[in-house]
Amino acid sequence: MSRDMYRQRILDHYRNPQNYGELEDADVYYMDDNPSCGDEIEMYAVVEDEEVVDVKFDGKGCAISMASASLLTDKVVGMSLDEVREMETEDVQEMLGIDLSPARVKCAVLGLKVLEGGIVEYEAEGA
Amino acid sequence: MSLEASPLNVEEVREDFPVLQREVQDESLVYLDNAATSLTPEPVVDAVTSYYREMNANVHRGMHSMSQEASEEYERAHDVVAEFIGADGREEIAFTSNTTEGVNTVAFGWGLENVEEGDNIVLTQMEHHSSLVPWQQVAQRTGAELRFIGVDDGVVTERAVDEAIDEDTAAVSVVHVSNVFGTVTPVEYVAEKAHDVGARVLVDGAQSAPNVPVDLDDIGCDFFVFSGHKALGPTGTGVLYGRRELLEEMQPYEFGGEMISRVEYESADWADLPWKFEAGTPNVAGGIGLARALEYLDDLGLENVHEHECRLTRYALERLEDDPEVEVYGPPSGHGDRCGVISFNVADAHSHDTSDLLNSEGVATRSGHHCAQPLMDLMGVPSTSRASFYLYNTREEADRFVEALDVVKEVFA
Ligand SMILES: Cc1ncc(COP(=O)(O)O)c(C=O)c1O
Numbered sequence: 311m312s313r314d315m316y317r318q319r320i321l322d323h324y325r326n327p328q329n330y331g332e333l334e335d336a337d338v339y340y341m342d343d344n345p346s347c348g349d350e351i352e353m354y355a356v357v358e359d360e361e362v363v364d365v366k367f368d369g370k371g372c373a374i375s376m377a378s379a380s381l382l383t384d385k386v387v388g389m390s391l392d393e394v395r396e397m398e399t400e401d402v403q404e405m406l407g408i409d410l411s412p413a414r415v416k417c418a419v420l421g422l423k424v425l426e427g428g429i430v431e432y433e434a435e436g437a
Numbered sequence: 438m439s440l441e442a443s444p445l446n447v448e449e450v451r452e453d454f455p456v457l458q459r460e461v462q463d464e465s466l467v468y469l470d471n472a473a474t475s476l477t478p479e480p481v482v483d484a485v486t487s488y489y490r491e492m493n494a495n496v497h498r499g500m501h502s503m504s505q506e507a508s509e510e511y512e513r514a515h516d517v518v519a520e521f522i523g524a525d526g527r528e529e530i531a532f533t534s535n536t537t538e539g540v541n542t543v544a545f546g547w548g549l550e551n552v553e554e555g556d557n558i559v560l561t562q563m564e565h566h567s568s569l570v571p572w573q574q575v576a577q578r579t580g581a582e583l584r585f586i587g588v589d590d591g592v593v594t595e596r597a598v599d600e601a602i603d604e605d606t607a608a609v610s611v612v613h614v615s616n617v618f619g620t621v622t623p624v625e626y627v628a629e630k631a632h633d634v635g636a637r638v639l640v641d642g643a644q645s646a647p648n649v650p651v652d653l654d655d656i657g658c659d660f661f662v663f664s665g666h667k668a669l670g671p672t673g674t675g676v677l678y679g680r681r682e683l684l685e686e687m688q689p690y691e692f693g694g695e696m697i698s699r700v701e702y703e704s705a706d707w708a709d710l711p712w713k714f715e716a717g718t719p720n721v722a723g724g725i726g727l728a729r730a731l732e733y734l735d736d737l738g739l740e741n742v743h744e745h746e747c748r749l750t751r752y753a754l755e756r757l758e759d760d761p762e763v764e765v766y767g768p769p770s771g772h773g774d775r776c777g778v779i780s781f782n783v784a785d786a787h788s789h790d791t792s793d794l795l796n797s798e799g800v801a802t803r804s805g806h807h808c809a810q811p812l813m814d815l816m817g818v819p820s821t822s823r824a825s826f827y828l829y830n831t832r833e834e835a836d837r838f839v840e841a842l843d844v845v846k847e848v849f850a
Pocket of ligand 1: 472473535536537538565567568612614615616641643644664808
C-alpha cells in the first residue's frame with residue numbers, strides 16, 4: 311500500500327528539507343524537471359579534490375522527490391564524484407527505506423538525476 | 438444537496454462496463470480519471486471485435502466482399518459522427534488518431550497557408566498543450582502574434598473575448614470545456630466575434646463532445662476536433678470536422694496513399710472529401726468502434742449524460758467546499774456552466790502524493806499540470822489533482838472519493 315511510503319521520516323524531510331536553498335560559488339550547478347508532473351529541482355555543489363564538500367538543493371515537488379533530494383544532500387557530502395555518479399535507483403530506494411511503486415520511482419530519483427547531470431557537465435568543462 | 442434521481446439508469450449502464458468490477462489495491466475501483474480517457478462499454482468492444490472476427494479487410498480498395506463490407510461500415514461511421522455533432526454529411530468529417538492530430542491538421546494545413554506576419558492568433562489562457570503548442574509553431578513560422586483571452590477562475594467572459602479579438606485576428610482556437618475546471622467557453626460568441634473580423638475558428642471539443650450535446654449549427658465554428666477515446670470509443674480514434682468549403686480549399690497535412698485521386702511521377706491530385714485528410718490505411722476497427730460509442734451515447738441522450746455529471750459534480754463540490762483543508766479551483770458549485778471536472782489540492786500535500794494515496798483507497802484520479810503548464814503558473818500552483826465524472830459514476834463513488842481524502846489529510850496533517 312502506498313500509505314506505507316509516507317513514513318514520518320519522509321514527511322519530516324518534505325516539510326523541513328535539509329540543505330535547502332542556493333549555494334553561492336558552487337562548482338556544480340544543474341536543473342532538471344520531471345516532465346510528467348513539472349516538478350523541478352536545482353542542485354548546487356562545491357567540489358574539492360574530486361570530492362563533494364558541500365551541497366544544496368532548491369525546487370518544488372512531491373513528498374517523495376523532496377525527501378529524496380533532502381536525504382541525498384546529506385548522503386553525498388564526503389563522497390567522490392565517481393561514487394556519486396555510480397549511484398543507482400536501488401541506492402536511492404535504500405536511502406529512503408521504503409518500497410516505491412513504479413509510478414513513484416521517477417519522483418525518487420529526480421534529485422540524483424539532477425546532481426549527476428551537474429557532475430557530468432562539471433567534468434566535461436574541466437576536461 | 439442535489440438528491441434528485443439521476444436521469445440515467447446508472448446501474449444498468451454500469452453492467453456494460455465490466456472493468457468497473459475490478460479491484461485496485463484490494464478495494465473496488467472508483468474510476469474518476471474520465472477526462473483523461475473513458476472506459477469502454479461492451480457494445481463498443483463488440484463492434485471492434487466483430488470487425489476483426491467478421492470483416493477484417495482493408496478499405497476503399499478491395500474488389501472482394503469483405504473489403505466492401507468493411508468499407509461500407511467504415512464510411513458509415515463518418516455519417517454517424519456527422520449526425521452526432523450536427524455536421525453537413527460525411528464530407529465534413531475526417532477521422533484522426535486523436536484531438537492533437539486534428540489541431541495539427543488545421544494549424545499546419547490551414548494556419549500556415551493563411552496566417553501572415555502582422556496577423557494575430559487568439560487562444561484562451563486555458564488551452565491544452567495540444568492546441569497551444571501547434572499554434573505556437575504557426576506563430577513562430579509565420580511571424581504572427583499569439584494572443585490570449587484572459588481566464589478568471591476558469592471563466593471566459595464576453596468582455597475578455599472582445600479585448601483579445603481585433604481586425605488583425607486571423608485564427609481563433611479555443612477549448613470548449615476546460616479539462617482543468619470543467620468550465621464552458623462561450624464558443625458561440627467567440628465564433629461570432631471572430632467571423633465579424635474575418636477570422637477562422639477552431640473549437641477543441643475533447644471535453645465537450647463526450648459530455649454535452651454539441652450542435653455545430655449553434656456553435657458556428659469552422660473547425661471542431663475531439664478524441665474518440667474520451668467518448669467511450671477506442672484509443673487511437675479522433676475526429677476533425679471542417680466546413681466543407683474550407684476543407685475543399687485546404688491543403689492536407691499528411692500525404693500518401695488513399696488520399697489521392699490521380700498520381701503522376703511529378704505530381705498528384707487529392708481524393709474527394711473527407712478521404713483527402715486520411716492518408717494511408719486508416720484505423721478501420723477504431724472508426725467502427727467510435728461510431729458505435731457515439732450511438733451508445735446518443736441512445737442515452739447527451740442531455741441526460743450531462744445532467745447526471747453536473748449533479749454528481751455539484752454534490753461532490755458541496756461536500757468539498759465545506760472542508761477548509763481542500764482547495765478547489767474554478768468557480769463554486771452554484772456556478773451555472775460547470776461540467777464533471779474538479780481540480781483540487783489537499784492541505785500541503787503535493788498532487789502526486791494526493792493521487793497516490795487516493796489510489797491506495799481504490800480511487801483513480803489524475804495529478805500534475807494536466808497539459809496546461811502555463812495555466813498552472815497563472816494559478817500559482819505547481820500542479821493539481823483532478824477528479825472527473827462520467828455517466829457510470831455514482832453518488833456512492835463521489836462519497837468514497839470525498840472520504841478517501843481523509844487519508845491524505847491524516848498523512849499530511
Ligand atoms: C481539452 C483537451 N484538449 C485536447 C486534449 C488532447 O487529447 P488527445 O491526447 O486525445 O489528443 C485533451 C485530453 O487530453 C483535452 O482535455
